[in-house]
Amino acid sequence: MTERKHSLTSDELRRVWQSDEWKEFVGKNLGDHCSLCGSKESLLLHHRTFVYKLESYMDSSRVVTVCKRCHHLIHPHNVTELEAILKKNRDRLQRKDEL
Numbered sequence: 001m002t003e004r005k006h007s008l009t010s011d012e013l014r015r016v017w018q019s020d021e022w023k024e025f026v027g028k029n030l031g032d033h034c035s036l037c038g039s040k041e042s043l044l045l046h047h048r049t050f051v052y053k054l055e056s057y058m059d060s061s062r063v064v065t066v067c068k069r070c071h072h073l074i075h076p077h078n079v080t081e082l083e084a085i086l087k088k089n090r091d092r093l094q095r096k097d098e099l
């Protein structure tokens with residue numbers, strides 16, 4: 001058994017973010033305000049610790065609710081893609097509601 005030392009690849013992350021399990025995890029763990037600034041808008045989950053394994057990604061003890069603005073301050077480089085996927089998911093859910 002080999003221990004992984006690199007972070008999750010963007011492919012792995014994309015698969016997680018698009019999964020129903022992740023949506024369910026977010027639904028259960030997303031708070032109603034940003035833990036940094038208290039904002040109630042554009043909230044998302046941020047991982048406090050670096051995640052090396054997919055199994056650890058959906059661990060409620062590792063995530064904290066932050067708003068989009070604070071998340072950009074935490075790590076400005078890799079949030080754009082996550083936001084794009086979240087928006088797509090939201091749009092899809094809304095469309096489903098309308099049907």
Ligand SMILES: [Zn+2]
Pocket residue numbers: 034035036037038039066067068069070071
């Ligand atoms: Zn905030």
Ligand SMILES: [Zn+2]
Pocket residue numbers: 045046047071074075
């Ligand atoms: Zn983050």
